[in-house]
Amino acid sequence: MVRFRGAAVLAAAVLVLSACGSGSETPAPASSSQPRVLKLWHYESADSAMGKAWDEAIKKFEATHPNVKVQFEAKGFEQIQKTAGMVLNSDEAPDIMEYNKGNATAGLLSKQGLLTDLTEEAAKRGWDKLLPGGLQTTAKYDDRGVMGSGNWYGVPNYGEFVMVYYNKDLFAKHKVQVPATFEEFTAALDTFVKAGVTPIANAGAEYPAQQILYQLALTKAQKPWLSAFQSYQGKVDFHGPEFTYGAQTFADWVKKGYIAKNSSGLKAEDMGVAFMNGKFPMMISGSWWFGRVASTIKDFEWGHFLFPGATLSPGSSGNLWIVPEKSENKDLAYDFIDITMSKDIQNLLGNSGGLPVAADPAAITDARSKELIETFNKLTSTDGLAFYPDWPAPGYYDVLVAGVQNLINGSKTPEQVLDEIAKPYEDNLADIGN
Amino acid sequence: MSVRTRGYWLYLVPSLVLFTAVIVVPFLMNVGASFTRWSGVGTPRWIGFGNYARLLEDERFWQSFQHNVGLIVAMAVVPTAIGLVLAAALFDYIGKRFGPRTASALRAAYYLPQVLPVAVAGVVWGWLLHPSYGAVNEILGLDLDWLGDPDLALATVMAVMVWFQLGYPVVIFMAGLQRVDPAYYEAAEIDGASWFRRFWHITIPQIRPEIFVVLLTCTIAALKVFGPIFVLTRGGPGNATMVPSYFSYLNFFQKSNVGYGSAIATVLALIIIVVTFLFLRVQEREQ
Numbered sequence: 001m002v003r004f005r006g007a008a009v010l011a012a013a014v015l016v017l018s019a020c021g022s023g024s025e026t027p028a029p030a031s032s033s034q035p036r037v038l039k040l041w042h043y044e045s046a047d048s049a050m051g052k053a054w055d056e057a058i059k060k061f062e063a064t065h066p067n068v069k070v071q072f073e074a075k076g077f078e079q080i081q082k083t084a085g086m087v088l089n090s091d092e093a094p095d096i097m098e099y100n101k102g103n104a105t106a107g108l109l110s111k112q113g114l115l116t117d118l119t120e121e122a123a124k125r126g127w128d129k130l131l132p133g134g135l136q137t138t139a140k141y142d143d144r145g146v147m148g149s150g151n152w153y154g155v156p157n158y159g160e161f162v163m164v165y166y167n168k169d170l171f172a173k174h175k176v177q178v179p180a181t182f183e184e185f186t187a188a189l190d191t192f193v194k195a196g197v198t199p200i201a202n203a204g205a206e207y208p209a210q211q212i213l214y215q216l217a218l219t220k221a222q223k224p225w226l227s228a229f230q231s232y233q234g235k236v237d238f239h240g241p242e243f244t245y246g247a248q249t250f251a252d253w254v255k256k257g258y259i260a261k262n263s264s265g266l267k268a269e270d271m272g273v274a275f276m277n278g279k280f281p282m283m284i285s286g287s288w289w290f291g292r293v294a295s296t297i298k299d300f301e302w303g304h305f306l307f308p309g310a311t312l313s314p315g316s317s318g319n320l321w322i323v324p325e326k327s328e329n330k331d332l333a334y335d336f337i338d339i340t341m342s343k344d345i346q347n348l349l350g351n352s353g354g355l356p357v358a359a360d361p362a363a364i365t366d367a368r369s370k371e372l373i374e375t376f377n378k379l380t381s382t383d384g385l386a387f388y389p390d391w392p393a394p395g396y397y398d399v400l401v402a403g404v405q406n407l408i409n410g411s412k413t414p415e416q417v418l419d420e421i422a423k424p425y426e427d428n429l430a431d432i433g434n
Numbered sequence: 435m436s437v438r439t440r441g442y443w444l445y446l447v448p449s450l451v452l453f454t455a456v457i458v459v460p461f462l463m464n465v466g467a468s469f470t471r472w473s474g475v476g477t478p479r480w481i482g483f484g485n486y487a488r489l490l491e492d493e494r495f496w497q498s499f500q501h502n503v504g505l506i507v508a509m510a511v512v513p514t515a516i517g518l519v520l521a522a523a524l525f526d527y528i529g530k531r532f533g534p535r536t537a538s539a540l541r542a543a544y545y546l547p548q549v550l551p552v553a554v555a556g557v558v559w560g561w562l563l564h565p566s567y568g569a570v571n572e573i574l575g576l577d578l579d580w581l582g583d584p585d586l587a588l589a590t591v592m593a594v595m596v597w598f599q600l601g602y603p604v605v606i607f608m609a610g611l612q613r614v615d616p617a618y619y620e621a622a623e624i625d626g627a628s629w630f631r632r633f634w635h636i637t638i639p640q641i642r643p644e645i646f647v648v649l650l651t652c653t654i655a656a657l658k659v660f661g662p663i664f665v666l667t668r669g670g671p672g673n674a675t676m677v678p679s680y681f682s683y684l685n686f687f688q689k690s691n692v693g694y695g696s697a698i699a700t701v702l703a704l705i706i707i708v709v710t711f712l713f714l715r716v717q718e719r720e721q
Binding site for chain 2: 263409
């Protein structure tokens with residue numbers, strides 16, 4: 001009897017399981033009333049200009065797409081940076097995602113066939129008209145994954161650039177004027193050093209120091225050099241006048257005390273906090289600090305200016321919206337990008353301390369934001385965005401970090417550092433078939 | 435194998451399946467990837483021993499192993515030596531003089547860094563060692579760039595690792611000392627042996643198996659150390675604190691050189707297997 005009952009239970013269990021199995025194999029009938037889901041990932045913090053704008057864009061999207069739910073997941077920059085290839089190659093890919101621009105990032109993914117070609121949509125929806133030439137560079141990649149030409153694989157809808165943030169109170173205290181030329185700039189640096197003040201906040205363990213070195217190289221650079229370095233349209237001599245000047249001057253700046261000798265192990269956060277605490281008169285860094293600087297500094301007046309003596313500055317479009325090749329809702333992803341390009345979202349971005357690409361100038365009411373946008377427009381109108389030094393090769397960021405750390409410590413000469421940063425660049429060139 | 439023990443093999447099946455799925459298969463896949471040129475996506479291209487040939491010539495790779503030697507000293511040798519003295523002192527002196535509760539409290543205090551997540555410990559040490567406002571410079575009246583100076587960075591990381599590791603040998607050795615027959619100590623004391631002689635002739639020989647276990651596990655931990663380097667220095671300044679596991683990670687995730695990263699990981703795994711094997715052989719011979 002016991003054996004019979006056991007067999008009956010087993011048979012019932014098999015029936016239940018097989019019922020479950022057959023149910024799960026039959027796809028649910030599609031119906032127009034069934035809600036769709038747009039999976040969206042980005043890594044902007046909620047209180048940043050972009051965070052606020054994208055939050056509003058999601059609300060607007062849901063209002064205009066009543067049958068669609070946006071499933072937003074906040075990610076970390078590093079998290080996406082390190083795993084994007086694997087995620088987008090899996091079935092877990094989102095429908096739309098924010099991603100870093102450049103050859104080593106979006107370019108690499110486009111070459112690997114992981115991104116949707118957006119060329120047709122860009123033309124159809126007019127995104128190509130909204131983005132001035134320099135900003136389109138990071139949207140397009142050729143079949144080698146090199147930016148600047150080819151198909152659209154991403155859409156940027158804001159900009160960023162490196163500038164000099166300055167402490168107006170410290171400038172006034174030491175009777176320093178805002179410099180208009182490179183000579184005036186170094187004279188100002190000397191004035192601070194003579195007064196016992198280290199003038200430039202720096203951080204060698206992350207991006208800030210390498211951007212200063214690159215900015216110094218850019219004071220000697222022209223467009224063809226930039227195209228050669230960033231887009232491989234020519235040979236780059238790392239011991240040529242541009243990088244030699246950059247590395248040599250950077251090392252001199254450390255020796256002269258313009259940059260602290262003990263800044264090689266510091267992170268970008270250390271630099272930003274030190275400047276915002278009023279410990280340094282200047283910080284050479286990107287517009288991504290702007291909103292935070294504006295909301296944090298209460299004890300002194302501050303402003304910004306473009307690095308004097310250079311027509312080129314590190315900067316580019318902002319990060320890209322990319323549509324993974326495996327996205328199941330590409331049409332919705334395109335609609336979302338369209339909304340982020342709309343005037344009201346772009347105006348909100350501008351009024352929150354961001355750099356919109358398609359805002360209505362009259363609608364930007366915040367005075368500081370207006371000034372920032374004017375500087376950015378000045379730079380883009382002269383095609384002055386020079387991208388970033390770590391873009392040309394995968395893993396180049398760490399190479400440059402190690403290089404500038406050696407310059408700060410004085411453990412290697414500028415020539416040795418230039419050799420060190422040349423090799424991985426050349427290796428990458430060989431890799432991409434140039 | 436006897437007929438009596440043959441039936442017990444069945445009990446090993448679950449762990450064998452798990453071991454195969456979690457260790458053997460990924461390891462073989464990693465070895466396979468190390469013979470390819472692969473960005474992690476798309477079709478890998480077979481290049482034979484190309485990555486290994488490149489490794490042999492890669493200065494950063496060899497440099498990273500030299501740093502590993504320093505970290506073995508900091509994470510295995512020094513904590514074991516200090517741990518032995520501390521455990522003996524806590525067991526033999528503090529425990530007897532101030533009671534077992536005091537000894538337990540001190541043991542827990544030494545073990546505390548092991549409980550802390552490495553990221554938290556790393557961030558806190560980053561503050562303490564900060565060249566501008568760090569408490570270490572403040573207390574010592576110095577102006578050193580502990581983690582930013584290439585001549586100091588590795589030594590600083592080593593010092594932090596000694597602090598981090600110390601509690602582990604102390605706890606293991608104190609547990610080992612519990613099983614030592616007190617009669618040995620009593621007899622030695624009656625014979626007039628000093629504390630150091632008792633430590634040298636009774637404590638160390640009696641807890642030799644524990645010393646082996648601690649040295650082995652700490653050496654393996656030092657060979658594959660990643661977290662503290664990631665949080666404290668990211669291999670810098672320059673490459674002053676680069677270690678193989680971080681170097682492998684850089685190739686995997688920063689450079690999309692999955693083949694080369696796999697080759698580094700494979701070499702590291704083989705070195706760990708060889709070290710483990712040697713340790714176990716020596717231990718067997720000792721016993």
